[in-house]
Amino acid sequence: MAEKEEVVLTPSGFEELSSEYDRLRTVERREIAERIRDAISYGELTENSEYEDAKNQQAFLEGRIEDLRHILQIARVLEDAEVPEDVVGLGSLVTVRESTGDDWEFRIVSPIEADPNRDRISDESPLGESLMGKRVGDKVNVIAPDGRQTYEIISIRK
Numbered sequence: 479m480a481e482k483e484e485v486v487l488t489p490s491g492f493e494e495l496s497s498e499y500d501r502l503r504t505v506e507r508r509e510i511a512e513r514i515r516d517a518i519s520y521g522e523l524t525e526n527s528e529y530e531d532a533k534n535q536q537a538f539l540e541g542r543i544e545d546l547r548h549i550l551q552i553a554r555v556l557e558d559a560e561v562p563e564d565v566v567g568l569g570s571l572v573t574v575r576e577s578t579g580d581d582w583e584f585r586i587v588s589p590i591e592a593d594p595n596r597d598r599i600s601d602e603s604p605l606g607e608s609l610m611g612k613r614v615g616d617k618v619n620v621i622a623p624d625g626r627q628t629y630e631i632i633s634i635r636k
Contacts, residue, residue: 485553488569491591491598492555499546502539510536549590561636566609568601571636574609574629581632586610605629 487495510532517529561569566586573583584597586609592600599606608618609631617630 483552485549485590486556486568486588487553487591488556488585488587491587492550492553494591495546495549495553499543499550502543502546506539507543510539558636563634563636564613566612566631566634569636570634572609572634573632575632577628 513532514529514536517526517532520526520528556569561567566572568586568588570586571583572586573581575581582597584594584599586601586606587598589600589602592598592603601607601610604620604622605618605627608620609629612618612631614631614634617628620627620629
């Protein structure tokens, strides 16, 4: 028998995905339906770019809604007690010192909620994977698309 599929999310990640799911189902679905109705009123559909665009957006929206529904069904919210404080793990807030001397603080999250622009690094990314299980003071070398980087772990918090 196959193991049940599960996605582990931080509480804030679960909340963000839930909010997006609700917004897409209510607000954006209605807006696209209105665009389609308006486009239909323009007449012939075969040469109606507004209608084609709205239908394409609708297909993309419905796909995202289905993806989010599935993720939320199999999601398990990470409990605070599960986040380690002595080693880097899922949910850890990590501060590293880059080889440039700059400090960078980010949270280790699952790939689904990863967003490097918001300092949310996937545990499956080159950096996240190399930090997992490491302690304060440890140094890791990461081979990333922009070259080799060295990071020293300065702090680990929940």
